[in-house]
Structures are given as structure tokens and as C-alpha cells.
Amino acid sequence: MNIVVLLAIAAGLIALRFLKPNSLAWSSATWVAVYVFLRYGVVPPVPASVLTMFMFIITLSLAVYLTTTEDRLKEVSNAFVSFFTDKKYTIPLVVALIGLPFIVAFRVYQNLTQLPDPPVVGRTIHPPPPATITFKGRQVDLVDEDNPYRELETSDPTAFAEHVSNGRLVYYQNCVKCHGDNMVGDGLFARGFNPIPANFQDPTTIAMLQESYLFWRIAKGAPGLPVESTPWSSAMPAWETFLSEEDIWDVILFMYDFTDQRPRAKEVHE
Numbered sequence: 047m048n049i050v051v052l053l054a055i056a057a058g059l060i061a062l063r064f065l066k067p068n069s070l071a072w073s074s075a076t077w078v079a080v081y082v083f084l085r086y087g088v089v090p091p092v093p094a095s096v097l098t099m100f101m102f103i104i105t106l107s108l109a110v111y112l113t114t115t116e117d118r119l120k121e122v123s124n125a126f127v128s129f130f131t132d133k134k135y136t137i138p139l140v141v142a143l144i145g146l147p148f149i150v151a152f153r154v155y156q157n158l159t160q161l162p163d164p165p166v167v168g169r170t171i172h173p174p175p176p177a178t179i180t181f182k183g184r185q186v187d188l189v190d191e192d193n194p195y196r197e198l199e200t201s202d203p204t205a206f207a208e209h210v211s212n213g214r215l216v217y218y219q220n221c222v223k224c225h226g227d228n229m230v231g232d233g234l235f236a237r238g239f240n241p242i243p244a245n246f247q248d249p250t251t252i253a254m255l256q257e258s259y260l261f262w263r264i265a266k267g268a269p270g271l272p273v274e275s276t277p278w279s280s281a282m283p284a285w286e287t288f289l290s291e292e293d294i295w296d297v298i299l300f301m302y303d304f305t306d307q308r309p310r311a312k313e314v315h316e
Contacts, residue, residue, distance in 0.1 A: 070122045209299055
């Protein structure tokens, strides 16, 4: 989250309160504040399709708010009539009547004259991982690292079930909106990404990978992808910022348990 943008929005709304705006002006300021926050205040950036969806919901909500009572509806109606008929609004009215069509025309011009997209380049879906990564100050060897809780599956099934249960909680609190209820990559925000989130039920995804590989991808997220895996517009964050090491290993256990798949075994070199 961009704190500077958030503080600027808060300062603007507080200053507006002293001007005692009508409902229409206050709703318009709220719409602008929400757009600025989602567009510039969220890190990593919100995908354009998700931003459009959110702003549609905000617009609909404000429209309902402005029309729920007769007094508020009358206030909005009077504000529109005043803007178009009161001489003190002549200059803003002229600016709006000229400026809005100009903005639309300029956007059309931009779309018609923009350079064509370059040819699609090859993209590695499962790029080779680095030998080691740093997780909250600890060096993790991705070659030899194993899920420390996997052995509990046979040595202590009760403890193993507790880790799987925690992994379920982590998944449905953090991952479900993109990867979906059934882990097929059809979450609420899935179509806002390019490429769309992985389908973990597909045998060509996690069944082909070792658990240390998934630890790397979850911990480092989209910002940790190497060059050969671009271009992408994924908003998957580096989950090491939000989750503990145990939480990541637990959610990996849950992913394999839920999809009824097994992680790829480590190769034995003689």
C-alpha cells in the first residue's frame, strides 16, 4: 500500500468536509478518492479489469445512495439544474462541454495511433528455480530442502492432519480468489490476469514439481519470476511478506492433499 497516496486522499477528504459539499459533490469526491487509491495506492497494481469491476460497483453503490431518499434525490436534481442554469457556473459548464468530448476524442486518437504490439515471445511456464533463496533472513537450499512436515504423514498422522488443516485455512484466506474453490484457476479475479492462475488439478502443474519448487514460487510470487517467464501481468504477491514459513509449507501440503496428487520425488544422484 502506498502510504503517501493514502495520506493525500485522507487530507483531501478532510479538507472537503470543511466546505460542506452537497451529496452529489461528496459522492463525486468519494468516487475519485476510491479510483486514485485503487489506481495508485495499491502495491502491486490492481489489474485493469479488476479496477473496472470495482469502479462499476462503486458507481452503482453511489448512485443507489443518491437516490434512496426523496430529499437526497431532490438535492442532486437541484445541483444539476443549478450547474446548467446558474450564471456563476458558466465557465465550468463551458469547460465541461468542451473538455469531455475532447478527452473522449483524444483517447480514441491514442487507440487508433498506438504502435502495434510486438510478436508474442516464448514463455517458460515452469522456469528452473535458483539453487538457493533467502526467506526472511534464512537461506533456503531449493536443491536439498524438503517440506519439514511431509514426514509426519507416516510418522504422526494426527500432527500431519493439523498442518493440512492450517494449510486449508491459509489457502481459503489468501489464494482462493485467484486459484478458485477447486484449485482449477477460476477464482473471482482469475480473468484479470495474463496468464490466468495455474490449474492445480492439471497433472502438468504441481504433480510435476517438487515441494521446494512450490515454496520458491509462493514465497517470491510474480516479482520473483525470472526473465524467461515473462511477459506476465500477474498480481500474485511475494507471500513471504505476509505468511510464515510454516504457513507456506502447510498450504503446499493442503494443495497436494486437496488435488489428490503427490509431489515429484527428488532425483537420486549416485
